[in-house]
Amino acid sequence: MKRHGKSKLKRNILLITTIAIAMIIIVAAAIRNQYRPKNTEKPSASEYLKVEHIGSIGTFYNNNRTVDISELGLKITAIGGNATAILITDLPTANEEEYPYIDFLEQGTSKELTILIKSYVTSLNEEGLFPLDLTIGCNEAEPAEITIYLDPNDVVGPHY
Numbered sequence: 001m002k003r004h005g006k007s008k009l010k011r012n013i014l015l016i017t018t019i020a021i022a023m024i025i026i027v028a029a030a031i032r033n034q035y036r037p038k039n040t041e042k043p044s045a046s047e048y049l050k051v052e053h054i055g056s057i058g059t060f061y062n063n064n065r066t067v068d069i070s071e072l073g074l075k076i077t078a079i080g081g082n083a084t085a086i087l088i089t090d091l092p093t094a095n096e097e098e099y100p101y102i103d104f105l106e107q108g109t110s111k112e113l114t115i116l117i118k119s120y121v122t123s124l125n126e127e128g129l130f131p132l133d134l135t136i137g138c139n140e141a142e143p144a145e146i147t148i149y150l151d152p153n154d155v156v157g158p159h160y
Contacts (some may be wrong), residue, residue, distance in 0.1 A: 004015050031083035041061040049078035053132075054112060060152075060159040063125075067130055067155055069120040074113045074148075078105035083138040092118045092141070103143075122150070130155070 006106060027118050057071035076086060086102040094116035122130045129149035137143030 013053060040138065043080055044143045044144045045137045045141040046144035046146050047087065048078070049083060049136055049138065050077040050079050050155070051075075051134075051146060051148055053148050053154060055153045056150060058155045058157045060155075060157060062157055064152065066121060066123045067150075067152070067154070067157075069117055069122065069130075069132065069150070070157075072115045072117055072120070072132070074100075074115065075110050076102060076105065076113065077110040078107050081107050081140060083107075083140055085159040086136065087143075088113075088134055088136050089143075090113070090133065091115060092120060094118055125149075125151070128152070 052075040054074040058067040058069040088100040
């Protein structure tokens with residue numbers, strides 16, 4: 001009978017130890033999850049920044065169905081929050097080593113840019129607009145390739 005009592009005592013100690021270890025693991029996991037950095041995935045710059053065409057200079061060809069843009073006017077607005085180090089790339093700028101750059105835009109504010117371009121030839125789409133592709137990004141958002149559409153009435157220049 002004595003032997004049976006020690007066996008029961010060992011079993012109870014083992015059970016209590018197992019429960020205590022399980023509780024320590026659960027508490028440690030909860031603490032670890034509490035201090036783990038939250039998902040730091042950035043939004044797309046196309047959602048964070050608004051890019052609008054405000055006027056350009058170009059030369060029209062092919063009965064005004066094609067235009068060669070030499071100066072591009074854009075208005076950039078921070079819509080997703082404050083934006084720092086805004087950079088526009090994938091445009092054939094006049095100085096290939098300098099891309100249009102804005103240090104800081106407070107949410108809801110805009111800045112207008114005039115970008116000198118070597119040459120960007122685009123043709124009218126079915127909606128009667130000139131598509132122009134560029135990439136924009138900032139510290140707070142992932143770079144995004146976007147297409148803006150130039151209204152022919154907002155492009156000035158000679159017609160051939």
